[in-house]
Amino acid sequence: MVAPKKGKNASAPSRPGRSLALILIAIVALTGGMFASGHTTPRLGIDLAGGTSITLRAVPEAGQESAINKTNMDTAVDIMERRVNGLGVSEAEVQTQGDRNIIVNIPKGTNSEEARQQVGTTAKLYFRPVVATELSGANATGSPSPSATGNPSDKATDKATDKATDGQDKATDEGGASSTPSDSASASATGQGRAASDALKADPSPSAKPSDGASPSPSGSAAGDAKLQQQYAALDCTKAADRAKAGDGSKPGDSMVACGQNSQGQWQKYVLGPASVDGTDIDKSEAVLNTQTGAGWTVTMKFTDNGGKKFADITGKLAKNQSPQNQFAIVLDNEVVSDPYVSQALTGGSAEISGNFDQEEAQGLANMLSYGALPLTFKEDSVTTVTAALGGEQLKAGLIAGAIGLVLVVLYLLIYYRGLSFIAVTSLLVSAGLTYVIMSLLGPTIGFALNLPAVCGAIVAIGITADSFIVYFERVRDEIREGRTLRPAVERAWPRARRTILVSDFVSFLAAAVLFIVTVGKVQGFAFTLGLTTLLDVVVVFLFTKPLLTLMARRKFFASGHKWSGLDPKSLGAKPPLRRSRRTSRPAGPVDPKEA
Structure with a gap:
């Protein structure tokens, strides 16, 4: 007797040992x-671990009440969420409350203080040319600023080194603060504690600033504004009240005064020209460790097509000027966060800011550049500490x-x-x-x-x-x-x-x-x-x-x-086991059919 072949529906023999071994x-x-990573317990959210809750209120600018709408509020929420996540703040909650409030919840145990500072920095981001600058409330000394560069190369670095000596001699001849090549490679003061060094692929000559305490007068078109000169002369960036008022009421197309803090913690005041590039023109910004040229941590910027054209135009104009008017200021919330200088037009839609950045400083600046352009202005209404x-x-x-x-x-x-x-x-x-x-x-x-x-x-x-x-x-x-x-x-x-x-x-x-x-x-x-x-x-x-x-x-x-x-x-209540019925043998002889 031949056994029937197994069809497609026949179940394969079960091998439970394999499945149990796999799991x-x-x-x-x-x-x-889990033990190798050192994270043996789940991370807790703000409601279980505690943290900080920040309430931000949208403030309309003059004549722009209609700008506070659902679209702009949702855009602001998205940018703020990317800001705090860019700082490594996980499980931060950013959501709207009502028509014009945004609630930001930052869990304890993360970079909550830095996130609070950057989330609260809600004004638009602009690139403005520097007209004049000096230390506020102290004698000014020459110090080079961070450099903005296009495409790094060894050749460009050598050229920058050669230009450094010429620029230093020129600055000394004009009565500015003199510096040696070694000074140019190490000293610097820039916005918000970001140190600067010799420029890569740009003119690293120091800013020629008076050393006798006299304030330099704004030059160019801004110099003709007597009111702006008075504001600049009276501005004392060491006073919080003056810093809060600096730049109030200025529009993107206006010149303005502003404050920024250098790496030594000293406040520096600026006269800035009209905005040339908007923060929305930046497509992406990253902090990069440049090991090839030994520049350390740098900040790369990639612009949109329109932004790249505007940036090439402004850097081309600034490169023709003497220091400090070959610098552009990155202004966020009317405060200068960095003031790099250039020596040539930066084309190609990308640039790099170099200086004595550490990793935290480079990432902070890159985060501001990437997520700094909010469609609305916000005011911090309240900051509450949430307990667990x-x-x-x-x-x-x-x-x-x-x-x-x-x-x-x-x-x-x-x-x-x-x-x-x-x-x-x-x-x-x-x-x-x-x-x-x-x-x-x-x-x-x-x-x-x-x-x-x-x-x-x-x-x-x-x-x-x-x-x-x-x-x-x-x-x-x-x-x-x-x-x-x-x-x-x-x-x-x-x-x-x-x-x-x-x-x-x-x-x-x-x-x-x-x-x-x-x-x-x-x-x-x-x-x-x-x-x-x-x-x-x-x-x-x-x-x-x-x-x-x-x-x-x-x-x-x-x-x-x-x-x-x-x-x-x-x-x-099972039925009896299923059994096959036995076949009954047919009689050997013929059987007479029955009549119907």
């Missing part, structure tokens, strides 16, 4: 990575509720499924362990932080995971009721249970994905955790629950249908 390897690898006490109490209450729910689920499994509850509880523990390890790893990887809604999502996932076990167990029990033994029942029940589990988890994941996309703030934490645990449910059921039940079905306790196994055929 065991994954657990060990993830756990090892309230969130800790809510977390404690949530964990107690989750523990109660988990205990009830386990009791139900023990009473109803008896021996099968061992498989269910073990699967729940594996799912919980994977969730904890992955959340711990996601903190340093993508900045995920656990907040109260995320904890709620994890608690809801208990029900989703338990539901998958129940679906599979009931399918197996249905097969036993039909009269099949346990091992074939486990294999026959799996295809139908698998479809049901996949459809159920897909619906849950789809709901979590939609919720994550259409919501903001803390609700996204709930949606993210729900989606993550739903995916883990599929992994655990396929790689752990089903293989473990296949192995247990080979044990006598389960295979014999012990009354405490949860698979007792008698208690389930």
Whole structure:
């Protein structure tokens, strides 16, 4: 007798050991990575760890009340969110409140102070030519500024070195502060503590500033404005009140006075010409460690097509001037954050600012250049320190509720499924362990932080995971009721249970994905955790629950249908085992047909 061939629908022999070994390897690898990274606990959000909450209010400029609209507010939220994320502040929440307020929540333990300073710096960013500058409230001494350069090269560096000597001699002959080549390579003072050194690919000659304490007079078109001269003479940048008023009321097309702080912490005052390049003309800015030329940390800028043309035009004009009028000031919130100088037109749509930057200074300047141009002006209304006490109490209450729910689920499994509850509880523990390890790893990887809604999502996932076990167990029990033994029942029940589990988890994941996309703030934490645990449910059921039940079905306790196994055929009301009916032999002789 020839055995029938197996068709396509015939199930392949089950190999549960492979699946269990695979998930065991994954657990060990993830756990090892967690301990190796040093992040053995999930990062906590602002409601659990505490932090700072900043309220910013949009302030309309003269005649621009209509500018405060939903589009501009959403744009401002996006820029502020990129600002704080650019500083490495994870789980910072930036969202609108009402028509003109923005709330920024910065968790504790991050660069919250620096983020507060940059988020609060809300005015537009402009590039303005420097007309005159000097130290405020002190005798001015010559010091070179950071250089802006186009394409770095060794040849350009040598040329810059040659020009340095000529520029220094020229500055000395004109009565300015003299400096030696070594001075030019080390000394500097620029905006907001950014030190400057010899220029790469640009004229590094120091600014010729008087050393007798006399204020230089603005020159050019700005010099004809008597009011501007008076403002410049009276400006004392060492006084906070004067700094706050500097540049008030000035428009992009007007000349203005401004203040900036150098690397020694001294305030410097400026006369600046009309804005030549807008912050929106910068497409991208990055802090780069330049190891080829030994320049250290530099800031690269890439302009838009229109911005590149404007930048090439202004640098070409400035390069023809003597120091300090060959400098351009980067002005943010009416304050000079940097004042690099040039010796040639910088074409090609990109440039580089070099100086004695450290990594933090370079990244701070690059962040301002990238995200400095907000469509609205904001005022800081309030700054509140958020403690973790309230969130800790809510977390404690949530964990107690989750523990109660988990205990009830386990009791139900023990009473109803008896021996099968061992498989269910073990699967729940594996799912919980994977969730904890992955959340711990996601903190340093993508900045995920656990907040109260995320904890709620994890608690809801208990029900989703338990539901998958129940679906599979009931399918197996249905097969036993039909009269099949346990091992074939486990294999026959799996295809139908698998479809049901996949459809159920897909619906849950789809709901979590939609919720994550259409919501903001803390609700996204709930949606993210729900989606993550739903995916883990599929992994655990396929790689752990089903293989473990296949192995247990080979044990006598389960295979014999012990009354405490949860698979007792008698208690389930099973039908008698299916049996084939014996064939009846036909008589050898002919049979007379019966008449109808």
